[in-house]
Amino acid sequence: MANLKSWLVAAVVAWALPAPAMANWLEASSAHFVVYTDDNEKNVRAFSDQLERYHAAIALLTSSEAIIPSPSNRVTVYVVRTEGEVRKLYGEGNKYLGGFYLPRAGGSIAIVPRVKAAKGDLEWSMIALLHEYAHHVSISSSMMSMPRWYTEGSAEFFASARFDTDGAMEIGRPAMHRGAELYLAKDVSAEDLLDPAVYEKHRSKTYDAYYGKAWLLFHYLTFHKPRAGQLDKYVKLITSGKPQREAALEAFGDFKVLEKELETYLTGNKWKYIKVGSSALKVAVIQVRPLSAGQAAMMPVQIRSRRGVNTEQAKELLVEARAVAARYQQDPAVLAALAEAEHDAGNDNEAIAAADKALAIDPGQTNAYVQKGYSLFRLAESAPDRDAAFRKAVAPFVALNRIENDHPLPLFYFYESFAKRGRDPTELAYRGLERGLNLAPFDVSFRMTLALEQIRRHALADARATLLPAAYEPHGGPAARAAQRLVARIDADPKWDGAGVDAIMHPAKADDETSDDAPKDGAGDRTSNWPGVAEPADD
Known part of the structure; x- marks a missing residue:
């Protein structure tokens, strides 16, 4: 996580949007995406339509149609104004950053600069987003991770696309945005x-x-x-x-x-490419709605919260969140966002109170259940009666499961409610964890948790299969290194009883030095650096 300077006034100014009357925040909701942007309805509708067409094209060409995600498990795209704003949100990155993607169970997000949904050649920011979504589809549809060159090459292949005026798509076009790199880098x-x-x-x-x-x-x-x-x-x-x-x-x-x-x-x-006819691209209905005044005012807070904050940043952001919530005290979405900001700042009781208030107004506020559950789980760690506290903590996730049966987080935390109490998970909890990974195969934390449970059950072949995508994750990181060590241990002794697994997972710091710092629960991030099916066509 980036260590940003703690100048409160500067932070508020840097992230402040125009007054609500000037903002035009819209939400575009479709089968695989939720898009938030301060833009006009025509452009956001066209943008969402292109994203869904792109998904359909990849699914068709790779025969990799995954399960249609539950509403909370779709990719949420936050469109900010400039690449500079993207880099500020990312934190310490490099100057070539054009967008980034954070794969998390029940909360995968992409943050990109403003995209003009034009026909023909794509803008830089659109290429960045398509590249990252190609990764998302690949991870979601396969339990096997491929070598880095393959994952990046295929993502570049699919992102080098064109949207035709008749609704068709061209995939695998020459990557003109890589031309200078190939000749000069x-x-x-x-x-x-x-x-x-x-x-x-x-x-x-x-x-x-x-x-x-x-x-x-x-x-x-x-x-x-x-x-x-x-x-x-x-x-x-x-x-x-x-x-x-x-x-x-x-x-x-x-x-x-x-x-x-x-x-x-x-x-x-x-240069050959593949043209996919418009009739082959089945696009679901796209619903566009304006955000309430409170949601629009809270959007800068929500984006930063979802990106992930450290302790210092969380305390700064909470000031802004409370100021917005004070103006919109009956807006349930605002209260749910406040609960998230309170939790991030370590204020669990305040987070629970905000979540309860949101749910009293609107029982369908899924994020309120999640934030209440997060805070209850954290409080349970130090509760006098941990057993009772963790049983209570899982209740919001159970309630969320009733509303959204395929939301992966309730399945994870139902399992955790046993593990945290030192009890053997029931078979239902174990199968729920397996189901959760099927719903969110891109979440490394989910994957590692399941693998450790499989090791505990002496199901080493299953654990190895679960670990491989994490072990060979192209972007690496501490989880990848831990997965590699576990795979090596399993390979060295197929009858291993799991003894010493904690030491393998958490070696001395000198043996696993890293600057990686996951900003939220779940996996780390991916970043992109940028300076009917017909026969292959020529360009």
Whole structure:
């Protein structure tokens, strides 16, 4: 988490929006997305329509249609005004940040600068969002994580898109936004992509051509007829457990030959792409509504809360949240957002009170149940009667489950209500945890919790399968390293009884140094850096 300066006045000024009368915050709700933007209805409706068309195109081309998410498990897209604002929200990032995505059970978000939903070539910010959503679909539809070059190359492939005026989509177009990178940035070879150990030996400390070269390799293997079938072979070898270098050599052959072919391909005159007809893109109904005056006023607080705050930031943000709530005391959405700000600041009783007030006005405020549950769980840790306290703490999640049966968080916290009391989870709780991961396979915390329970049950083969996507998560981080250590331990002793699992999960700090700091419950973040199906078409 970024350590921002604690100047309260500066913080309020920096994040303040125009007066409510000038703002036009809208919510666009569809099957897979919820979009919040200070924009006009025509643009947000067109933007949401494009996102749903994009989802439909990816699902069709990859045969990866996942379960339609419950309302709270959709991706929420917050559209802010500029890339500068995106970077402020992210915190300590790099100057090329164009948008970021946080995958979390019941709360995945993307934050991007304002997007103009135009036909034809895409704006920078739209490419960033499409790239991140391609990751989301990939993780949601597969239990196996692929090598980094593949995940980034495929995301670039799908994000290099175009929305036609007739409602059709073009996928896999030339990634013009990577042109300068491929020609001017530090070179990355095919061998660098296919063998991470080689890449790490001379990895550049500055911006290199990794993303661009990953796109080029994926595009080449997809469309170059002499290499037809090689990409599928590679995927099968990887999923069977073959090491990355060995799988690549067996599927693609000599790396130097492949590199020369890529150089020739890059300078070619024709680029193939896939055109998906409008009739093949089934888009659900999009509902657009203006936010209430209170919700609009609270939106800067909500965005920062959902992005994640540290203790110092939470205390600063709470001042703003309370000021808004004082003006809109009967708005249940405002009160739910206040409950979140109170919880983040460590004020559990105040968070519970705000959540209860919100639910008294509107029992459908799902975030109020979540925040009340979070605070009750935290209070239960130090309660005199922990057993009774955790039974009480799970009640809001049980109530939420009745309202939204496929919300993953109630399934997680029902399991936790046993684990926190030191009791063996019931079979129902265990199966609920499995179901929760199926609903939110992108949440690393969920995945690690299930894997540890499987280890406890001596179901090592199941635990290994659960851990693999986390172990080979391309963006790495402490959870990935912990998963790698657990997989190695299982492989070393298939009859391991789980002894010493805590030491494997939490080694001495010197052995697991990291600057990663997850801002919220759930997984860490992903960032993007940017300077009818027809036959493949040419461009």
